Amino acid sequence: MELLSISTPHCRVERDGHVVVVTMDRPEARNALSMDMLVGLADAWAYISAEPDVRVGILTGANGTFCAGADLKAMGTPSGDPRVLQRAQEIPDVHWKGLLRDSGALPTKPIICAVEGYAVAGGTELLVGTDLRIVAESATLGLFEARRALFPMGGSAVRLPRQIPYAFAMDVLLTGRAISAQEALSMGMVNRVVPDGQALAAAREMADQVAACGPLAVQAILRTYRETLGMAEEEALKVSDTIGWPVIGSQDAKEGSLAFREKRPAVYRGE
Secondary structure, eight states: EEEOTTTBEEEEEETTEEEEEEEOGGGTTTTOOOOHHHHHHHHHHHHHHHHOOOOEEEEEESSOOOOBBBBBHHHHHHHHHHHHHHHHHHSTTHHHHTTTTOOGGGGGOEEEEEEEEEEEHHHHHHHHHEEEEETTTTTTTEOOOGGGGOOOOTTHHHHHHHHHHHHHHHHHHHHHEEEEHHHHHHHHOOEEEEEETTTHHHHHHHHHHHHHHHHHHHHHHHHHHHHHHOHHHHHHHHHHHHHHHHHTHHHHHHHHHHHHHHOOOOOOOOO
């Protein structure tokens, strides 16, 4: 794994081939969100989008905890790291970009969430912003904001009812109670529950499966979902065709068909 220079004191960003692993790394505070972390997250998402050879990202937390939510004091004040201070001033809406809320700056490649331990409040909001979700069996999820007379500013009041059945979403949002991994799975909040300590390994296995697919196809599917959200079917299909036909005519599509006929793994180049 190559440690990337965009890492910050609270956010470790590493690359291994087509996969970037983003680790929230503030274990003394159960990886609660800080400005240093948000800067690292925002830069990580931008890097994943911009690098042609990166095909998928993984978001996880250090030392057996995902993220215990926002540290309001630390979110407003960067550490003394000069690069973090500069980037905090340079990145517009750094909080929303880091939290995967800024729809104009979402990663163009899939992000897989690997959760151990607590993923509550802002931690669950980050999970809701990802595309695929692996959760350890003893993990705890939950949007606690209403219980504290706060509001889930990361976007979950909008996103969660669009992702899971309405009654389940309102249960999570309005009670502010803790949600177990198995309950989250039954609600459709997560893709898979794995034994404790295995979330990152399972996420990496899934990342390798995504990375083995045609990158143009994967990115086009993600883009189509986002751009057609809320559209009528007829209008959405027109957008889908506009995005999809160039993929069908790509060199990768020809390689996929040829590899199938030749009974060998395809070698995709994103062309």
